[in-house]
Amino acid sequence: MYDNWEELEKSIEECKKCKLCNNRNNIVFGEGNKEADLMFIGEGPGADEDKQGIPFVGKAGKLMNEAFKGLGIKREEVYIANIVKCRPPQNRVPEEAEAVACLNYLRNQVILVKPKIIVLLGSTALKNILGKEYGITAMRGKWIEKKGIKYMPTWHPAALLRDENKKIEFWKDLKEVANNLNKM
């Protein structure tokens, strides 16, 4: 673990810890306020993110941006990262070995940011951060507190593109997050 961003960012530059390195154009490290109270964790970069090296800039990112706007949150105020930092082929779910290889980078990011709230976007984020026993359908919208951090699991924005009803729940969960943040 590194106690500063420079060393952490340098340590990942040539990462070859898993096979996702073979096809990447860019490592999508994460972006945003490095002292944010609120952090978002997604699954992994898609094609647009891989091209630009920035998380959530494609279709799912547009939804995130709309949500931020609706909540009165500026995107640059929060910190955004993913379970894996290189794009899985065809946007498949990251394999166990890929997630495990990458997770220490994310853990280090969480330690440095010190967020009060982490929104877990979808099943991959939930299972890799809080444990395989958790399911997103049962857990979304419910706070889970661990080691002084409050976690809010919700749908991954890509799921909203496939199911309109999930939009309502996603919005409700993020409203709950914004309300809590305002009280902190």
Ligand code: URA
């Ligand atoms: N989906 C994710 O989970 N992360 C991104 O950065 C983009 C799409």
